[in-house]
Amino acid sequence: MFKKLLVLSLLVGSLAVSPGISHGARIVYSWPSNAGPINPHGYNPNQMYAQSMVYDPLVSYGEDSGIHPALAKSWEISEDGKTYTFHLREDVKFSDGTPLDAKAVEMNFEAVMRNAERHNWMDIVNQLDSWKAVDDHTFVLTLKNPYYPTLAELSLIRPFRIMAPSGFPDDLDTAKGIKAPIGTGPWMLVESKKGEYDLFKANPHWWGGTSEVQEVLVKVISDPTARAMAFDTGEIDLIYGANNGQIDMDTFKRYQSNRKVTSTVSGPMAGRSVALNSGKAPTDDLAVRKAILHGVNKKAIVDHVFLGLEHPADTLFSPESPYCDLGLEPYGFDPKVSGELLDQAGWTLKPGSPFRERDGKTLLVEFCFVGTDALQKAAAEAIQGDLRKIGMDVRLVAEEADSYYKRQKSGEFGMIFSSTWGAPYDPQSYCSSMRVPSHADYQAQIGLPMKEELDRQITEVMVTVGEERIQDLYRSILTTIHDQAVYLPLSYPTNITVHGDKIEEIPFMPMDYVIPFERIKLGR
Known part of the structure; x- marks a missing residue:
């Protein structure tokens, strides 16, 4: 019965708001691909x-970096940090008109x-x-251990969002699919x-209020130009969206x-950073990694490759991220220091050769990037040029995205290029992922002599109660990563907006x- 009503509802909605007819204010946006099935618990597509x-x-996660009520109007956390009791709003309906209740929340967590x-x-x-x-209207989560990032991770876009039972x-x-995307959200x-557009209409049952915009037509446009x-x-x-994602930086300028x-x-x-492989020669040598960090002119890259649209970075995470404002000493651009580090490590220049050698081997590093990403290519070439000046041969390897x-x-x-995930993933979710080979981080850190201890501290911080101890652990984790020169921080990316008079204002989230x-x- 649910399925029949749902199909009828979507069919009527489709006929009523086809792209050629405007019912209320419409904003036209674009995205590189269709929205997909919009499964709340799924990933690509x-x-x-x-x-x-x-x-x-x-x-929800707010602009003030705090956690705010969403479907739960309030919550309590037990003294031992293991039990979260959520009190749901009583006036919430899904877009199909059915009421939200705790059983629906339980179904989603079970899925x-x-x-x-x-x-x-x-x-x-x-x-x-x-x-x-x-x-x-009461939903209870029980944890095996106290886990301080619980609320932050429940606020993420996926997978813990709530779909209607229908x-x-x-x-x-x-995991096998859904019947239809029916939520409590604003759209x-x-x-x-397929290949043309997705049309969204304002959810008349949305608990958050009314919107001046009633329709959002998202056209499929894959090319930034x-x-x-x-x-x-x-x-x-x-x-x-992300600069150089929606359009290139030259166009935005x-x-x-x-x-x-x-x-x-x-x-x-x-x-945005470059991960250096501590488990593979020659970047398994701390002196080589530090020489790289001192040898790259990041300001020039930010100014000339990123066109000043990103913020220069000195650490893996932005100091604005929780627990990350540690005052760590930056690796300043100083090719002379790079040369001294390499000399002391036995990497020497022979007369007539542009590259350093040790034990008959050239100081050669392979730098991998996505070949179709013009920004990565330009940044990689700039880094290659800087490191050549200190006697390092950097071979650029352009890859298809899947191979990369x-x-x-x-x-x-x-x-290899690497990026953190931003709020509210940083630092806890990103650090958590460092313990498994799902991204470049695990492999970049695998050669560190203290890798086991680093992972132990990451595991401990996740189940620690008490702000002072959490801060102490992050200080140790992030200081170790910084001192071991595992990453060459480049910049902190930004989002951009461009619009005409039709829109007066749209805030950044x-x-x-x-x-x-x-x-x-x-606009009026």
Whole structure:
């Protein structure tokens, strides 16, 4: 019965709001691909911006870096830090009109935990012991250990967001797919055409209030140049997202000088760095890693490659991230220091040779990047040029994206680009992932003599109660990583917006991939 009503509802909605007819204010945006099935518990091809539009979490992460009520209006944490009791709002409905209750929340947690291995990059999955609807509006989580990032990880875009029971498949295993994306969020998907567009309509039941925007048409535009042309011709109204993701930096600089459009840049969103492989020669040598950090002119890269649109970075995480403002001494650009470090380590220059040698071997490092990523290519070439000046031969290896990510996991790299995930993942979720070979971090750190102790401290900090002890542990973890020169921090990326007079204002959100269409103020 649910399925029949759902199909009818979507069909009526589709006929009522086809892309050629406007019912209320419409904003046209673009994305490189379709939104996907918008499974709240799934990953690719489910697009995160769409998951955040359709589904709500129990708690949300705010601009003040704090945790705020969402579907849960309040909560209590037991003295031992193991039990979280959430009190749900009583006036919330899913977009199909059915009421939210604790049983629906329990169904979603059960679906996630049924496939826990898919989600164990976040440690809360390993810490959950039980999840239970106590009554209609009370939901209780019990943990195996106190786990301080619990609320932060529940606020993430996926996988712990809440879908209506009517959206579940008959066997309740959402890993196999869903019937339809039905959430409590501000938007609902009403029409989709593969390779062309996705149409969202304001959810009339949304508990968060009303929006000036009633429809969001997301056109599929994969190429940044084509996206800029679509904006220039009025085909789309808004460009919003990661710089050099939605459009290239040169194009954004052009918009900055155009008085007819509004263009803005956010504060730091995450950390962009180069991971150095401590388990593979020659970057298994601490002196070589430190020489690299002192030998790269990061300011020049930020100014000329990133065009001043990103913030220079001296540490892996932005000091604005919780527990990360530690005052660690930066590795300043000083090729002379690089040369001294390499000399002391036995890497010497022979007359007539541009590159240093030791024991008959050239100081050679392979630097891997995504070949189709123009920004990575330009940054890699700049780094190659800087390191050549200190006698290091850097071989650039341009890869297809799939091969590049395989190298991150396998450790087949000397240097490779890496990025942290921004708020609210940093630092806890990102540090947690350092313990498993899911990204470049594990492989970059695997050669460290204190790797086992580093992982032990990361495990401990996740289950520690008490701000002072948590701060002490992060100080030790992040100082070790910094002192061991495992990363060459480059910049803290930003988000950008570009729009015309149709939009008066759209705020930046603290989380990547959250686009607040419901908070747009339209031009008068």
